[in-house]
Amino acid sequence: MKQRVLTGWNRMRWIYLITGVIIIIQAAISRQWLGIALGNYFTSMAVFRFGCASGTCFGGSCDVHHTKSD
Secondary structure, three states: OHHHHHOOOOHHHHHHHHHHHHHHHHHHHOOOHHHHHHHHHHHHHHHHOOHHHHOOOOOOOOOOOOOOOO
16 A cells, blocks of 8 residues: 555546645635535545546547457
């Protein structure tokens, strides 16, 4: 878990982290508690590297290759 959090930081992870923190701060200032949950989701995607923040959404690693069967 420690390796997953500390390694593999790319531009998208930083964008998700910064966006999540901004959402949390803005939601806390305006007392929108549902917004804090949304900000926590974005922040945790960056910190724990899951979802699109891991960089696997657009890399083609999710392609399904079909084989032709007779």
